[in-house]
């Protein structure tokens with residue numbers, strides 16, 4: 329196999345980098361060890377598009393997050409990604425927190441986030457009726473936004489693919505070969521790829537990739553974040569992203585609406601001694617309740633429909649790095665993409681392309697670059713007339729598979745048959761939300777397996793949940 333660029337990892341960052349490079353006359357292959365695009369951290373985060381108000385001023389992270397935030401309004405329209413600028417509120421509940429507000433505002437200004445404003449206690453109570461009545465005042469950051477993180481990555485990948493990028497899934501990078509101080513090829517579980525450039529977007533595993541070329545002068549530690557998802561009909565809701573006053577370790581535990589109308593509560597921040605333990609724990613979940621109740625006393629955890637956790641790739645020593653080495657031409661190493669990587673991914677794509685140009689890459693713009701992507705048509709968002717018309721055209725849209733989220737067979741078929749289509753139950757869930765609702769797939773799960781098996785022409789026993797070997801059906805009872 330032969331290409332110009334190998335991008336390692338199909339998370340938000342890898343897919344954003346690939347999509348940006350697909351604007352140029354250059355061959356790109358994204359290599360991903362998982363069975364689907366979507367990454368690891370990119371599937372399990374708070375789904376907030378940050379402004380960068382609280383980044384460390386002057387850092388690359390601040391530069392990229394601040395640059396990325398304004399890109400989303402247009403990009404999400406072009407790529408049909410659910411996105412909403414709901415804004416964030418930072419309520420000060422204690423006098424001590426109230427005294428911190430000016431320094432938070434000053435830091436936001438240092439980061440060039442100038443639209444942050446003070447709110448009185450009364451204003452906060454009007455904006456968030458469920459706020460702790462002891463609130464003393466706070467800050468409003470209007471451009472903090474929420475997004476569908478799964479669709480964002482799918483849209484970036486699908487659009488990159490439409491513009492010529494190849495995706496190799498179920499393919500792990502196992503080695504990198506160099507010659508005379510230059511990148512020569514990448515070894516994978518599916519063969520060798522000759523390439524001029526390697527861009528390491530492996531996040532949690534970026535230190536292991538860097539070690540393949542002798543550039544691992546840092547370690548990555550997994551910092552776990554646990555979350556609750558509450559039912560759409562929960563008794564206590566918020567309208568904005570309600571954030572605590574941050575500490576040095578974490579932005580803290582928040583409560584916010586998701587783009588699909590659930591409530592998200594969390595996350596924790598726990599450093600692990602391994603990179604795989606994405607479980608939830610009794611202590612972690614209990615700490616979320618205690619902390620979030622300080623902001624929203626009536627948060628109703630009994631309305632939980634699921635819990636999950638994600639692993640932030642925490643770099644040691646800390647900080648976001650993009651390294652290009654004089655003694656290793658063609659190798660670009662990303663590390664420390666941690667708590668803001670979903671947001672900054674799209675600016676990172678631009679930054680990488682510019683870095684390549686600065687180091688001599690001849691990136692010629694493609695005249696025929698297609699910047700838009702059509703998403704899956706969502707049946708329950710259509711008008712009655714549109715629903716009737718689409719059922720007439722394709723009766724599969726008249727067959728509701730997921731009752732909780734009202735997802736039709738037509739949408740599931742689109743998820744399977746579009747470019748980089750779904751091959752597993754979770755891949756369907758992340759594309760069309762079948763199984764994301766109150767029953768968490770208890771009702772629609774078997775139907776989704778049946779549809780996948782039929783469409784892919786394999787027995788149901790071969791359909792997986794989310795990775796090779798994660799079979800869900802062992803055989804027929806009768």
Ligand SMILES: Cc1cc2nc3c(=O)[nH]c(=O)nc-3n(C[C@H](O)[C@H](O)[C@H](O)COP(=O)(O)OP(=O)(O)OC[C@H]3O[C@@H](n4cnc5c(N)ncnc54)[C@H](O)[C@@H]3O)c2cc1C
Nearest residue numbers: 337339341367368369370373374376501531553638669671
């Ligand atoms: C709890 C939590 C909350 C967060 N909240 C937010 C938020 O609200 N807003 C925000 O902007 N960011 C947030 N983040 C950060 C954000 O989720 C990530 O930084 C972002 O998704 C970027 O992901 P990525 O592409 O760098 O990594 P990933 O999504 O982890 O993707 C890396 C990919 O590399 C692949 N890979 C690794 N090794 C190999 C190999 N050897 N061969 C082939 N493939 C390989 C992996 O399988 C994976 O798919 C949060 C993260 C967590 C965990």
